[in-house]
Amino acid sequence: MIHNYIKMRLSITLLLLLSLFSVNMSAKSLNLVINELLVTNTENLVDDYGNRSGWIEIYNPSHRVIDIGGCYLTNDTLEPAKYKIPEGDEITLVAPLSHIIFYADNKTHFGIFHTNFTLQESNYIALYDRDQTTCLDSVVYPLPMPANFSYGRLKDGEPEWGMLAKTSPANNNAFVDKGAASKVFAERDPYGVVLAIASMSVVFLALLLLYTLFSLTAKFSIYVTKERIRKTAKGEKSETIVETHIPAEVYASIAMAIHEYQEEIHDVEDTILTIQRVAKTYSPWSSKIYGLRNFL
Amino acid sequence: MIQQDNLLSFLLNSINKIILSTGFANVEIGNIIMIIVGIMFIYLAIKKEWEPMLLVPIGFGMIVGNIPFLEGTDVGIKEEGTVLNILYSGVRHGWYPPLVFLGIGAMTDFSSLISNPKLLLIGAAAQFGIFGAYAIALAFGFPANEAGAIGIIGGADGPTAIFVTSILSPHLLGAIAVSAYSYMALVPVIQPPVMRLLTTKKERLIHMKKPRAVTQTEKVVFPIMGLLLTTFIVPSGLPLLGMLFFGNLLKESGVTNRLADTAKGPMIDIVTILLGFTVGASTQAAFFLTTKSIFIFMLGAFSFIIATAAGVMFVKIFNLFLKGENKINPLIGNAGVSAVPASARVSHMMGLKYDPTNYLIMHAMGPNVAGVIGSAVAAGIILSFLS
Numbered sequence: 001m002i003h004n005y006i007k008m009r010l011s012i013t014l015l016l017l018l019s020l021f022s023v024n025m026s027a028k029s030l031n032l033v034i035n036e037l038l039v040t041n042t043e044n045l046v047d048d049y050g051n052r053s054g055w056i057e058i059y060n061p062s063h064r065v066i067d068i069g070g071c072y073l074t075n076d077t078l079e080p081a082k083y084k085i086p087e088g089d090e091i092t093l094v095a096p097l098s099h100i101i102f103y104a105d106n107k108t109h110f111g112i113f114h115t116n117f118t119l120q121e122s123n124y125i126a127l128y129d130r131d132q133t134t135c136l137d138s139v140v141y142p143l144p145m146p147a148n149f150s151y152g153r154l155k156d157g158e159p160e161w162g163m164l165a166k167t168s169p170a171n172n173n174a175f176v177d178k179g180a181a182s183k184v185f186a187e188r189d190p191y192g193v194v195l196a197i198a199s200m201s202v203v204f205l206a207l208l209l210l211y212t213l214f215s216l217t218a219k220f221s222i223y224v225t226k227e228r229i230r231k232t233a234k235g236e237k238s239e240t241i242v243e244t245h246i247p248a249e250v251y252a253s254i255a256m257a258i259h260e261y262q263e264e265i266h267d268v269e270d271t272i273l274t275i276q277r278v279a280k281t282y283s284p285w286s287s288k289i290y291g292l293r294n295f296l
Numbered sequence: 297m298i299q300q301d302n303l304l305s306f307l308l309n310s311i312n313k314i315i316l317s318t319g320f321a322n323v324e325i326g327n328i329i330m331i332i333v334g335i336m337f338i339y340l341a342i343k344k345e346w347e348p349m350l351l352v353p354i355g356f357g358m359i360v361g362n363i364p365f366l367e368g369t370d371v372g373i374k375e376e377g378t379v380l381n382i383l384y385s386g387v388r389h390g391w392y393p394p395l396v397f398l399g400i401g402a403m404t405d406f407s408s409l410i411s412n413p414k415l416l417l418i419g420a421a422a423q424f425g426i427f428g429a430y431a432i433a434l435a436f437g438f439p440a441n442e443a444g445a446i447g448i449i450g451g452a453d454g455p456t457a458i459f460v461t462s463i464l465s466p467h468l469l470g471a472i473a474v475s476a477y478s479y480m481a482l483v484p485v486i487q488p489p490v491m492r493l494l495t496t497k498k499e500r501l502i503h504m505k506k507p508r509a510v511t512q513t514e515k516v517v518f519p520i521m522g523l524l525l526t527t528f529i530v531p532s533g534l535p536l537l538g539m540l541f542f543g544n545l546l547k548e549s550g551v552t553n554r555l556a557d558t559a560k561g562p563m564i565d566i567v568t569i570l571l572g573f574t575v576g577a578s579t580q581a582a583f584f585l586t587t588k589s590i591f592i593f594m595l596g597a598f599s600f601i602i603a604t605a606a607g608v609m610f611v612k613i614f615n616l617f618l619k620g621e622n623k624i625n626p627l628i629g630n631a632g633v634s635a636v637p638a639s640a641r642v643s644h645m646m647g648l649k650y651d652p653t654n655y656l657i658m659h660a661m662g663p664n665v666a667g668v669i670g671s672a673v674a675a676g677i678i679l680s681f682l683s
Contacts, residue, residue, distance in 0.1 A: 181681070181682060181683060182439065182440035182441035182444065182464070182681075182682040182683070183439070183440065185440050185681055185682060186434065186439065186440035186443075190434065191431055191434065191435070192427060192430045192431030192434045192443070193431070195427060195430060195431075195678075195681060196424070196427035196428070196430070196431060198677070198681075199423075199426075199427055199674060199677040199678065199681070200420070200423065200424060200427060202529060202530060202673070202677050203420045203423050203670055203673050203674050203677065204417070204420045205529060206420075206525060206526045206529045206530065206669075206673050207416040207417060207419060207420040207666065207669065207670060207673070208416075208417065208420075209525045209529070210413065210416055210521070210522060210525055210526070210669075211413045211414060211416045211417060213521055213525065214409075214410055214413035214416075214514075214518070214521075215413050215414075217410070217514055217517065218410070218411070218413065218508075218514075221510075221511055221513075221514055222508070225511075
């Protein structure tokens with residue numbers, strides 16, 4: 001009977017838990033996206049050598065540092081590993097929620113951030129993971145594109161693309177309002193009812209799960225204890241019971257001590273019976289050891 | 297003669313400069329009021345013994361924070377790089393609250409909760425105070441992030457309130473921290489009238505079933521399972537819940553007594569001193585004495601009342617589904633707020649008042665520690681919605 005009960009509760013708990021787990025099996029290995037690009041550059045961003053060229057902005061939407069070194073940039077669907085971003089250099093680390101710029105100028109001799117293709121060659125650009133097969137992100141952009149105008153995500157990392165009102169190399173594509181989440185929430189829930197219902201449901205769910213689990217544990221624990229008692233009754237003496245056996249004299253002494261304490265009965269006036277640890281007053285002056293020589 | 301004149305004017309200028317830099321030259325009425333409030337806190341702590349561990353550091357911090365000085369002398373808590381500013385960064389960036397939770401975990405015995413897990417639900421019900429106060433703060437015109445920080449006062453958990461406020465509305469830290477800790481000190485004053493109002497004499501006399509003995513294995517499993525279940529649901533509560541359950545595991549494992557002793561002893565004492573003192577020192581009159589602070593105090597009291605009422609009412613409703621000796625005394629409903637152990641003590645004292653043989657303390661500790669978990673979970677949800 002108790003077995004069935006425990007099984008039923010266990011099944012319910014497992015079901016509840018499983019319903020909460022949403023494992024994204026298709027998660028990409030690196031969380032990097034192509035965020036913005038500019039094809040024709042006549043009066044826009046200038047590289048370290050004073051040249052202007054098309055550029056690609058990569059964005060790290062995660063909250064951890066990601067090394068883009070070893071990944072690939074390409075403008076050819078048939079050649080994913082067209083430009084390998086060199087590895088082992090600190091400058092390929094992309095900080096959380098930050099951007100990194102690559103110049104599509106076909107001048108790799110200028111350094112890590114200069115690709116071996118230009119953006120005019122095709123209307124496709126992709127970022128591949130180190131395994132050369134996992135496409136981290138790709139985009140098909142409209143050509144021809146007006147000079148000095150960029151095509152990008154309307155908000156950093158978000159799916160909608162379009163021509164941007166102003167270019168923003170290595171910056172946010174849209175103005176970010178830090179308190180936006182709470183403002184939007186308050187607009188949609190002006191009386192706090194949604195927050196109250198949603199939050200209380202989650203609080204209850206969390207504690208309900210704990211409750212279910214520990215009710216189950218309690219049943220199991222009681223069951224185990226009963227089993228042990230049953231076995232003990234059959235003649236198997238439990239070690240714990242032997243260990244915890246306290247002689248009657250001890251009970252009598254404790255009872256006597258409490259009685260004396262409560263009734264303030266004192267047979268020896270200068271002695272206090274206590275269960276508290278007592279530190280003896282000790283002084284080096286009264287110690288013989290300090291009076292002895294420390295050498296032979 | 298000219299040289300003497302120059303020397304004299306230099307001397308007078310120097311004296312003038314010293315006078316202008318003294319507190320007397322820079323004092324404002326607000327500073328005086330806050331210093332008086334600080335002294336009052338210390339008086340209440342010493343004379344009435346209201347949460348002395350908190351009110352003494354906060355009160356003294358208030359006095360320190362309101363000593364007037366010339367700006368730019370690099371002594372103030374708000375001036376970048378000063379000693380007080382560096383100590384205050386633990387509050388501003390939310391480092392202290394998880395450390396306090398580590399100590400709380402190492403101090404807390406979850407046995408009463410494990411032996412009677414349904415008491416967990418009372419801890420959940422009492423969190424309604426947070427959301428009730430949030431709704432009222434919104435109605436008063438507070439923006440959502442400020443309303444969220446004000447609402448968390450209803451969780452009756454100082455560290456949680458500071459943690460949430462440091463993320464949502466750092467500019468309200470002083471007012472919210474002082475409000476939260478003050479009301480925690482006032483739990484014995486605020487809760488009993490609400491409990492009396494919402495319970496009948498018959499309900500107050502309910503004797504609860506004696507809690508069963510809990511095994512060591514159950515005590516060890518609790519922090520691990522508690523962490524997994526709560527943080528998988530609300531990961532944003534991880535700093536608080538992680539440290540709370542870690543501290544408890546140190547206590548219950550039986551093999552890390554030294555670590556547990558440090559967490560619940562010297563460490564929590566150090567953090568409490570720094571936390572209380574710097575929170576008090578951050579209540580500079582210019583930032584603190586505003587109408588907003590008055591509203592925060594009002595709403596804080598209100599959130600405590602709602603939380604207490606929600607806990608008591610939940611037990612009454614819960615009792616409709618329970619039979620005989622399983623019934624719960626609604627006087628432990630107030631303990632669902634996480635003011636440990638003050639609110640459990642209130643339940644116990646109220647129980648004894650109506651029946652001198654009814655000892656509720658062990659039963660009340662269940663919802664009380666559940667309240668700690670509940671308020672940390674609620675804080676996580678508020679952060680995930682509003683930050």
